[in-house]
Amino acid sequence: MTGSIAAYKAADIANSLCKDGHSVHVIMTKSAVQFIAPLTFQTLTKNKVYTDIFTPYIPSEVEHISLAQKADLFLCAPATANFIAKAAAGIADDMLTTVLLAVRKTPIIICPAMNTAMYENPVTQRNIRFLSELGFQFVEPREARLACGDLGKGALAGIETILAAVRDKIS
DSSP states (O other), X not given: OOSSTTHXXXXXXXXXXXXXXXXXXXXXXXXXGGTSOHHHHHHHXXXXXXXXXXXOSSTTSOHHHHHHHHOSOEXXXXXXXXXXXXXXXXXXXXXHHHHHHHOOSOOEEEEEOOOHHHXXXXXXXXXXXXXXXXXXXXXXXXXXXXXXXXXXXEXXXXXXXHHHHHHHHHO
């Protein structure tokens, strides 16, 4: 997950997936931990939360590779414009983007959440089209009153919409 005001909704998504019987491994960017504590996800998922590529969580493993190899699905919710741009450019400068680049043949679902102007920016839209052509699935954001006060498209999709996309890919 990335740093967005919608980060608190990721806790409900993780909790729901765990209740469905899935093993959820959470990777948070440095910005994400400014919005919600890793302990929340560790408690809900019963798994270590990854926040730093340089912290050896399991010394005998190269975690960004092992996480990518064991993933049945890669979900980024919420996904900022910054994360989408990094993904489109192949930039791997944190644990989340490094795991993403190491994923092979695993479905990838991206759930954008950002200000309307950022979402509608031609560069962001180009990045979304490019990643879609590579096989990434996007769960479109909702139109709503955003945290900044603007009204428009950019709010994280509803939790049930995201869960339906995940369940569809995993089934």
